[in-house]
Amino acid sequence: MPDPNDRREFIRGLLLLSAAGLAACASKPTPQPAAPTATAAQPAARPTGEARTPSAIPPAATPTLVVSRGGDPAELTRRAIAALGGIERFVKPGANVIVKPNICNAYHGPEYASTTNPNVVAAIVALCLGAGAQRVRVMDFPFAGSPQASYETSGIAAAVVAAGGQMEMMNRLKFRKTAIPQGKKLRSSNIYGDILDADVVINIPIAKNHGSAGLTLGMKNLMGVIQDRNTLHAWGLHQCIADLNTAIRPQLTVVDAYRMLMANGPTGGNLDDVKQANTVIASADGVAADAYAATLFGIQPAEIGYIKLGAELGLGTMDLSAIKIEEIAV
Amino acid sequence: MSTLRRLRPWVQALAFASFCVLLIGAGKLAFLPADLFFRLDPLAALANMLAARQIVPALGVGAAITLAATLILGRVWCGWLCPLGAVLDWVPARRSKRFEPDPAPRLRQVKYFLLALIGVAALLGNLTFLILDPITLIYRTGTTAAWPGLVALISGAEALLYRAPLLQAPIDWFEGAVRGVLLPLVQPAYGLGILLALIFIGILALNAIRDRFWCRYLCPLGALLGVVSKVAWLRRKVGDVCVDCQRCARACPTGTIDPQQGFASDPAECTMCLECVPVCAQSGQSFTGHLRPAAWRPYDPSRRQFLAAASAAVVAAGLFAAEPAAIHDDPRLIRPPGAQGKTFLAQCIRCGLCVKACPTSGLRPSFDQAGWAGIWTPVLTPRLGYCDYTCTACGAICPTGAIPPLALVDKRLTVIGHAAIDRDRCLPWADNITCLVCEEMCPLPTKAIVLEDVTVSQPGGGEPLAVRRPTVLQDRCIGCGICENRCPLTGEAAIRVYAPTNLSTGG
Numbered sequence: 126m127p128d129p130n131d132r133r134e135f136i137r138g139l140l141l142l143s144a145a146g147l148a149a150c151a152s153k154p155t156p157q158p159a160a161p162t163a164t165a166a167q168p169a170a171r172p173t174g175e176a177r178t179p180s181a182i183p184p185a186a187t188p189t190l191v192v193s194r195g196g197d198p199a200e201l202t203r204r205a206i207a208a209l210g211g212i213e214r215f216v217k218p219g220a221n222v223i224v225k226p227n228i229c230n231a232y233h234g235p236e237y238a239s240t241t242n243p244n245v246v247a248a249i250v251a252l253c254l255g256a257g258a259q260r261v262r263v264m265d266f267p268f269a270g271s272p273q274a275s276y277e278t279s280g281i282a283a284a285v286v287a288a289g290g291q292m293e294m295m296n297r298l299k300f301r302k303t304a305i306p307q308g309k310k311l312r313s314s315n316i317y318g319d320i321l322d323a324d325v326v327i328n329i330p331i332a333k334n335h336g337s338a339g340l341t342l343g344m345k346n347l348m349g350v351i352q353d354r355n356t357l358h359a360w361g362l363h364q365c366i367a368d369l370n371t372a373i374r375p376q377l378t379v380v381d382a383y384r385m386l387m388a389n390g391p392t393g394g395n396l397d398d399v400k401q402a403n404t405v406i407a408s409a410d411g412v413a414a415d416a417y418a419a420t421l422f423g424i425q426p427a428e429i430g431y432i433k434l435g436a437e438l439g440l441g442t443m444d445l446s447a448i449k450i451e452e453i454a455v
Numbered sequence: 456m457s458t459l460r461r462l463r464p465w466v467q468a469l470a471f472a473s474f475c476v477l478l479i480g481a482g483k484l485a486f487l488p489a490d491l492f493f494r495l496d497p498l499a500a501l502a503n504m505l506a507a508r509q510i511v512p513a514l515g516v517g518a519a520i521t522l523a524a525t526l527i528l529g530r531v532w533c534g535w536l537c538p539l540g541a542v543l544d545w546v547p548a549r550r551s552k553r554f555e556p557d558p559a560p561r562l563r564q565v566k567y568f569l570l571a572l573i574g575v576a577a578l579l580g581n582l583t584f585l586i587l588d589p590i591t592l593i594y595r596t597g598t599t600a601a602w603p604g605l606v607a608l609i610s611g612a613e614a615l616l617y618r619a620p621l622l623q624a625p626i627d628w629f630e631g632a633v634r635g636v637l638l639p640l641v642q643p644a645y646g647l648g649i650l651l652a653l654i655f656i657g658i659l660a661l662n663a664i665r666d667r668f669w670c671r672y673l674c675p676l677g678a679l680l681g682v683v684s685k686v687a688w689l690r691r692k693v694g695d696v697c698v699d700c701q702r703c704a705r706a707c708p709t710g711t712i713d714p715q716q717g718f719a720s721d722p723a724e725c726t727m728c729l730e731c732v733p734v735c736a737q738s739g740q741s742f743t744g745h746l747r748p749a750a751w752r753p754y755d756p757s758r759r760q761f762l763a764a765a766s767a768a769v770v771a772a773g774l775f776a777a778e779p780a781a782i783h784d785d786p787r788l789i790r791p792p793g794a795q796g797k798t799f800l801a802q803c804i805r806c807g808l809c810v811k812a813c814p815t816s817g818l819r820p821s822f823d824q825a826g827w828a829g830i831w832t833p834v835l836t837p838r839l840g841y842c843d844y845t846c847t848a849c850g851a852i853c854p855t856g857a858i859p860p861l862a863l864v865d866k867r868l869t870v871i872g873h874a875a876i877d878r879d880r881c882l883p884w885a886d887n888i889t890c891l892v893c894e895e896m897c898p899l900p901t902k903a904i905v906l907e908d909v910t911v912s913q914p915g916g917g918e919p920l921a922v923r924r925p926t927v928l929q930d931r932c933i934g935c936g937i938c939e940n941r942c943p944l945t946g947e948a949a950i951r952v953y954a955p956t957n958l959s960t961g962g
Contacts (some may be wrong), residue, residue: 190793232845266789269844270843270844271635271938272635273635296627298613298614298627299627336923356943358892358943359890361889385897389902392895394600394898395901
């Protein structure tokens, strides 16, 4: 006669195992995402910028956009942010800060200009910590290769850790299906929860050529915080980028144009395609920052779909003659 | 002797644990000798060297160690170290209170037949039958079935437990520490996993007929080591004090202790497990050194059997040569970087290390894509996983050189296929919708996919449309397949990688 305790143990084990098995099936990513639809059950994205921009209004003399030229990348970054009113304008003591550079793959080092300059990223991390930020995390979701390898190859991991920041491997469990009520085409998306919850998001794209988007700049860089990116192309990439930017609104955008990738982007790999521009652009207005960066390629802002559509959605201004721009030589 | 016997389960557990650690770490933890068990497998080594007509020192040294150990100690590999043998010992086997003689001792010769089949086929340049090698068998099952299943269970458990807020912080820590380090970024999934699991379960289930059924009757590696054990130095000997209690015969997992022969055992069948030692009422057996070969048994390999196996190998060679795959390569047969067509088949021992090491799980064991002759050799399936531009894992881990160890700069220039756009499916070509994911993803410094701006008139009239269309430049494309992998279409991609043609490779 078998011991009933044995049987109970066995059934308990079996239940646990099948629960785990079922969970495994349930958690399988849907291979082909259906067309996006916003449902009432999804939490709406709280635009990070609107909701949490610190109340301190910059003095009237503060420029909307700062361009710094010459010098080394860290110094360019520090001077640009100082001229914008200092990091304290964006980062309050105790703030939970997420910095989003462009670390799109593990192919090449920073000299190939396919990933954001590590010294620009590290300078911003140091500034945030200096302003009393409680926690500064740096992350991206590379489209090829592992995040660990990409973080290392880009040089960003070493620079960030030396500056006192943390590299975070984006965790698939933290993506949240989020409604995008202001979106025209992209009505919902799986967005990284910590980006939605952060006090401050600082977007640090690198200025790059990009086949389908024309250029990849700040607004495009935010595609790194959602899942199911490829399908956006089929739905109309530019409108989707603009829509996504209604849900995630970084308080500060710093465009790294220390080196610019002029062709074969966004992956790069050819030093002949890299232009040494020694430029950093900083603005609280992500549309304006992208608009100015486009001019560095000799492209009118309105020629880049997502810049134009972003301006139409009221995310910022692409009319560079209408804003106060300060240019500084370092 | 009794102390040694008590040690055996621990040694087996340690060997099996090492096997698992090496499997899980393969392609992830470069400091581990991922191919250790294959290096120690003399069957795989000899077959590879025969078929490829090459000397692989790394394999030769390990094989020599195992053979030398067998010459001295007999089939200790089978009783103490083989991971499959360990699992077979753990499966509850049929136990009987009375001694039951081996129902079909002649079945033992099947393993010698398989050994000869592998050997002669290898001599003819074919390694197909190495799929029966126990190490490749258990490794393949681990890679394509056990590991993907375990990963799915871990990921599922994480997703389930993540709902409890208290558990989120530890799970975040676990994910950060393990994902991409040990756990793969994408869930590995192999169509053949379930079939291979069923085959493996079948082998375990044979234990219900007789203990260690596989080892007694089928295992070709056991056969090789058995032949060597015929002249092994250390052998079991029954003394004069035997009282015919039959306990040793009952305890023997391979059933080689025969009451009809005075409880003597055949060293070719004895795995040196020492299970017979403690049960003996009289301490009547000892393990002593011998120099003369052991007696030949009716089931031992014979000239006639060898001829039969050789004929079978020749027949198989003929059948394999008459397969469609032998005459015309499957257009979608994309091999790992640097693997060279037919010589590849003569070098690949079907171990599955590259399949485990591939970070995108794009390398998969083939079914009939490479013909039955090429069953369970690695094929890249780009729709499921691409060849990463920064990765050289498969060549680095391959124990035989079938996939050459390429430096990253060389691998980046190695053509494994060519992408082609299906203009009837491609969004810009078929539907005038701008979509250039393939161009964006192309990792080459000078992209192999170029864009063309065209203005097309709409079928229903109205404003002409400006569309950007991708085209693949064949002389640039290396066939990595990330374009096919990321094509946003549902189902089959609109850009697909095909095996290089003779025209494109100049050969």
